[in-house]
Amino acid sequence: xxxxxxxxxxxxxxxxxxxxxxxxxxxxxxxxxxxxxxxxxxxxxxxxxxxxxxxxxxxxxxxxxxxxxxxxxxxxxxxxxxxxxxxxxxxxxxxxxxxxxxxxxxxxxxxxxxxxxxxxxxxxxxxxxxxxxxxxxxxxxxxxxxxxxxxxxxxxxxxxxxxxxxxxxxxxxxxxxxxxxxxxxxxxxxxxxxxxxxxxxxxxxxxxxxxxxxxxxxxxxxxxxxxxxxxxxxxxxxxxxxxxxxxxxxxxxxxxxxxxxxxxxxxxxxxxxxxxxxxxxxxxxxxxxxxxxxxxxxxxxxxxxxxxxxxxxxxxxxxxxxx
Amino acid sequence: xxxxxxxxxxxxxxxxxxxxxxxxxxxxxxxxxxxxxxxxxxxxxxxxxxxxxxxxxxxxxxxxxxxxxxxxxxxxxxxxxxxxxxxxxxxxxxxxxxxxxxxxxxxxxxxxxxxxxxxxxxxxxxxxxxxxxxxxxxxxxxxxxxxxxxxxxxxxxxxxxxxxxxxxxxxxxxxxxxxxxxxxxxxxxxxxxxxxxxxxxxxxxxxxxxxxxxxxxxxxxxxxxxxxxxxxxxxxxxxxxxxxxxxxxxxxxxxxxxxxxxxxxxxxxxxxxxxxxxxxxxxxxxxxxxxxxxxxxxxxxxxxxxxxxxxxxxxxxxxxxx
Numbered sequence: 065x066x067x068x069x070x071x072x073x074x075x076x077x078x079x080x081x082x083x084x085x086x087x088x089x090x091x092x093x094x095x096x097x098x099x100x101x102x103x104x105x106x107x108x109x110x111x112x113x114x115x116x117x118x119x120x121x122x123x124x125x126x127x128x129x130x131x132x133x134x135x136x137x138x139x140x141x142x143x144x145x146x147x148x149x150x151x152x153x154x155x156x157x158x159x160x161x162x163x164x165x166x167x168x169x170x171x172x173x174x175x176x177x178x179x180x181x182x183x184x185x186x187x188x189x190x191x192x193x194x195x196x197x198x199x200x201x202x203x204x205x206x207x208x209x210x211x212x213x214x215x216x217x218x219x220x221x222x223x224x225x226x227x228x229x230x231x232x233x234x235x236x237x238x239x240x241x242x243x244x245x246x247x248x249x250x251x252x253x254x255x256x257x258x259x260x261x262x263x264x265x266x267x268x269x270x271x272x273x274x275x276x277x278x279x280x281x282x283x284x285x286x287x288x289x290x291x292x293x294x295x296x297x298x299x300x301x302x303x304x305x306x307x308x309x310x311x312x313x314x315x316x317x318x319x320x321x322x323x324x325x326x327x328x329x330x331x332x333x334x335x336x337x338x339x340x341x342x343x344x345x346x347x348x349x350x351x352x353x354x355x356x357x358x359x360x361x362x363x364x365x366x367x368x369x370x371x372x373x374x375x376x377x378x379x380x381x382x383x384x385x386x387x
Numbered sequence: 388x389x390x391x392x393x394x395x396x397x398x399x400x401x402x403x404x405x406x407x408x409x410x411x412x413x414x415x416x417x418x419x420x421x422x423x424x425x426x427x428x429x430x431x432x433x434x435x436x437x438x439x440x441x442x443x444x445x446x447x448x449x450x451x452x453x454x455x456x457x458x459x460x461x462x463x464x465x466x467x468x469x470x471x472x473x474x475x476x477x478x479x480x481x482x483x484x485x486x487x488x489x490x491x492x493x494x495x496x497x498x499x500x501x502x503x504x505x506x507x508x509x510x511x512x513x514x515x516x517x518x519x520x521x522x523x524x525x526x527x528x529x530x531x532x533x534x535x536x537x538x539x540x541x542x543x544x545x546x547x548x549x550x551x552x553x554x555x556x557x558x559x560x561x562x563x564x565x566x567x568x569x570x571x572x573x574x575x576x577x578x579x580x581x582x583x584x585x586x587x588x589x590x591x592x593x594x595x596x597x598x599x600x601x602x603x604x605x606x607x608x609x610x611x612x613x614x615x616x617x618x619x620x621x622x623x624x625x626x627x628x629x630x631x632x633x634x635x636x637x638x639x640x641x642x643x644x645x646x647x648x649x650x651x652x653x654x655x656x657x658x659x660x661x662x663x664x665x666x667x668x669x670x671x672x673x674x675x676x677x678x679x680x681x682x683x684x685x686x687x688x689x690x691x692x693x694x695x696x697x698x699x700x701x702x703x704x705x706x707x708x709x
Contacts, residue, residue, distance in 0.1 A: 156491030159490060166493075167457070183454065187453060187455040191455035191458035192458050194412075194436070220447070374488045374490075375527070
């Protein structure tokens, strides 16, 4: 059941945009330790894909994963608290930016290992279907992941066993600093074709285009089809990781950055709304994020004595490291 | 009393758990035909949906199992070759093991990794003969190495019911052991078993080496009284049980089919001497540092810890003391 409401789609991209901008400020202010991989510029992909999903669907993301978690509907306040390492965070402060997860809404986690989401999601969707549910799954990954064997093995498993997984490649042109042209032999869509997986290339900067493509794929998968792949071409507006705000790395030509930033998914979707509607959404998002920042920064940090709480689901306790 | 082989004990444990719990399913390479002779007959009994053959994609099907576990199932993966664990170490450690903590307790990942025929099978050479249980103990994945048919059954059942990932090493050297078995029951994790009581020295033997240790203890019976302690689970380790044993004997020798450096023997000795003042320096009989099992049978045997080495270590330990 696709959510085609343009206002909601705009709200999602706007929320992710402003969340990330606020998060970068918190990194600079020292409230978020370890930095983040900002999703800035890629918002239309998470928003468009998640608008095509139902409540029982599952997804897993990447190290650049805030957008996926937020687009799926996680509480921005608990998400921000997680980034700040607070006990009120989605992961009780144990995961942070690269592992934010909310299993209650089918977010099996951002994942810091490139290419890891495909097989995990394939297994989860297969399990749901064995339990008689109508679940489809989404595996988000970047262009760097298409050279990871584990992901290509997952393409094969999902296609072979006809597990309805939408593989979404967010091709932002760079794996950290490595351009696609220096890393990918053949093509990204061609990898899907090799496994008999239908693939489309879409403009990832237009949230509505992504939503339409994802909805069509999800409809076919729910009707009994196997996995599909969407290659969403996009551009990362900011750094690979916020350490680049301190250490400048020279790998993207300035005119390329200017051109890339000109196609802004938030502006593109925003222009589809009357000014008053857009302003109302913007105000509501600011108010949500003001509250989220307050919540995150006033939430308690975890007790160091509990550092390894949750290590074992079985309740097994590990020996401590002291003498 | 019915005789049961170690291998059939594993088969029975898999069958009983597949029958008991719909959430359990088995996947791996050649499991439908039962190439390891462990999964024999299970596909016919439970269907090919629950006993699934996989392509040779160890990394993908290991993480597939993680995903299925996150969604409420209890996968059991069979690896026919112990060295495949190196290939999927990433998937087990970085994902299955870390998910509960990284998600702040939102999930459990109850996957069992069953490795029938771990260690040397003689003649299978460098890439099929490893015994990497210490690696999993090191990273904190529950690791069991049953020595007997009853423990193979009981620990595999427990592993499948356990809410965290468990690696079950079934040593090649134990697969053909047969035993009189009355009663098959789950065996708790982290509880060792004394196979033979003695007064002079405690020998900790892991997996198939339990049988070698018992034979050596018997041979030396008129010279030294040897207690044989089988930890059964390497992580979590029954340090209380072993402390009790060594507290009585005052001497410790560890018999471990792993490489020496950073191996289980090193960990066991360290854990004991933190608690017990021994009568003599402890000793360990292990594979050499960095061992790669050479092909020729005589060389393969030369690299594995042997009975003669154990007998020597026992003598030296007893001689060293008061």
